[in-house]
Amino acid sequence: MADWKMLCRIEDIPQLGSRVVKSADGDIAVFRTSSDDVFALRDKCPHKGGPLSQGLVHGTQVTCPLHGWKLHLDSGEVVAPDVGCSRRYPTKVDAGNVFLEI
């Protein structure tokens, strides 16, 4: 059963940056946008498996560091005209603490 796990303080993730979370499920990338929203995706680009956590964050998208595919952070969907998606994990921020549902 999935439940909420406390991850870190929001300031532990840089704005427009990310952190990698090691989990039994494999690596999860946690992103923070410029408006302090936090999103989490499986750390693997659907194109060639690039680590999304190492990409550049802009708006609510991340650009994969390997070949420049873009993914929507809120849905995990790849930005058209490319197609594909990466698993999304629910997140929440409560009193500055970041939680991940896993």
Added chain:
Amino acid sequence: MSKAKLVMVGNGMAGVRTLEELLKISPDHYDITVFGAEPHPNYNRILLSPVLAGEMTVQDIILNDHAWYADHGIRLHLGKTVTKIDRFRRRVIADDGTEEPYDRLLLATGSNPFMLPVPGNQLPGVIAYRDIKDTDEMIDAAKRYSHAVVIGGGLLGLEAANGLKQRGMDVTVVHVAGWLLERQLDETAGKMLQKSLEDRGLKFLLQKQTEMLIAGESGRVAAIRFKDGMQIPADLVVMAVGVRPNTALAESAGIYCNRGIVVNDTLQTYDPKVYAVGECVAHRGVAYGLVAPLFEQGKVAANHLANFGISRYTGSVTSTKLKVTGIDLFSAGDFTGNSDTEEIVLNDAAGGVYKKLVIRDNKLVGGVLYGDTADGPWYFQMLRDGQDIHEIRDHLLFGQSHVGDVGHQGHSKAAAMADSAEVCGCNGVSKGAIVKAIKEKGLFTLDDIKKHTKASSSCGSCAGLCEQILSATIGGAYTPAASNRKAVCGCTEHSHQEVRDTIRRQHLIRIADIMHFMEWKTPDGCEKCRPALNYYLISTWPKEAKDDPRSRLINERAHANIQKDGTYSVVPRMWGGLTTAAELRRIADVAEKYQVPTIKVTGGQRIDLLGIKKDDLISVWKDLDMPSGHAYGKSIRTVKTCVGMEHCRFGTQLAMSMGIKLEKMLFDMYAPHKVKLAVSGCPRNCAEAGIKDVGVIGVDSGYELYVGGNGGIKTEVAQFFVKVKSDEEVMEYSGAFLQLYREEGFYLERTCHYLERVGLDHARNKVVEDEENRKALYARLLDELKDAKDPWAERIAGVEKQEYETLSV
């Protein structure tokens, strides 16, 4: 509050493009209604010729299907012709009585074909060539009749004639002028074109004036008679003698027209609530018939319809390309010339190649290419840029040197490639796949090709080939943007030059301030503009602007080079390519301790440890105890050296020591792109200085400096820059040149591209000729680098710690 109502009359390419631009920048501003007289949604009129020739179907050329209109909430009235505009009550009325009110009206009524006013021009079998209906009629006639006459030897007429010939008809082209395409070609090229069309079986009657069209027994046209008395059979007559802006509706509403609906630079007519775009428009006295200028108009009109009010249309230079498979011709600008102009001509009649370039004041103002049009887009770009060509004049006619481009089997001419040939060697995209995407998806720009096919989206060396394919497929519809005005990325309209200038003029020192001041369209840019902005800030205001690690791509953020499996490569610095036994021992120990799977010697005389996990980077650096080799950055990479006079019996200078001095001076220097140097101790040049950004070659009397060489995507030989005597001068001249490049280069522009843009003379004037400026540039470089820190040592000490630490749950 209800939305404002926008009504568009005309459902063609220019109008619908305007709506697309409008929806992009202001999707919810209007409630939109469109009237189209034809029963089809917007289609690519340019590709009617391939449909006629049987190379494509009508379905292939639809640009916006019914679903597109529905998805954007656009009310579409097809098959209805608007017959009246009631400007007083702000409503339009169609022939079937449909009425729609408007707050803003967009007229995109296009043009009407001109029918020669000769007896018989109304007979069945006499048509124009303008839309799907005409095309269908021609296809149908080709099945049932044999003699076709096309009146008009212009682009459209020749494409129609070619299509009818391919459908099996006996085709004669009648033309009033002395040679074909007299408005696009000079006489020589026109005659060459005629010859090759005759070889395909077309017949031509030049300098013939039509007197009348004669009906046969059935009442259908059967013959054509000329003023000189000659008469030939004709079961189908296609009039392609030009178009006239369709201004009837506007004129009936009292909107001022003069050879087109007259508009100002914002595409507004004399009625401020009414805008007009496309072939129906007269802008500064010119009515355009090619799609590229019309798209530019659409973009401006959309901006004003959205109430942004910041752009102006100031007219266009156009180029032409005939879309007849197997015939290659291109013309642009003023190709006739006059007493102020000079011409460079190549005429190989037997080989079927003719090139003429027209030059005024060292600038290209026009040209005609026949038989070999590969360089058409390149010339056109120079023409639009107004680039000074005197430096390249002696080889201008031979085209852009593609020698050295790799990744596409040495091809430099797209036309000569088979459909199966690979254009993009990075992403494995064939010519056929690109052509298919252009046609089926309605692509018009290089960016579209990158997005949809991935061709030229990686290393970019095939961009020129892709542009050629685009221009060959859609003809004059393709217009490259002037290079110095190309937008940085989709987040802004501004060019690199404008951004650089604004940062300096407005003294901007934060990325957010640039985006705010220059009205960025996205909240925090993208992976293309943010690294560029970050570089421009730190290179313009090194003391004030703060580097933003989140605006650097991963390699420069992690200070190591990411590999396909997500591991990193580590290259420690070895000054001038020299190392010691102790360093080699430490490298060997690290390789064993971290089980480094691959150890490789690089082209820049360094050792690369590949396959390091990110978690291990900091401890690997600590154990190596060597500075960063910056093998991952848009920064100084390496100074490659030969053994020089230190050991070599031929050496004339101490190449190793010179190389080490240069490398230490430039340590931690960031630049628009990577920077590589080499120092050779004699002209045998074992360090390969001829393909480096700065190459130094020792001679007995001092050093020769070469700049702008490149050994990568494009092999480019460095150009001689200056001859100097001492080591100190080598440092000063090369330092000043690199500082100039750092201050003026566009992000991701190598020195060879930078010099191609600004000219070697510019760099010489600033560095070699102007001693004061050279010393100032050199002083700025040294001042900026005097506090350079080793990024690995900083990170060992704890800088940017979170980058290297993972979290766990």
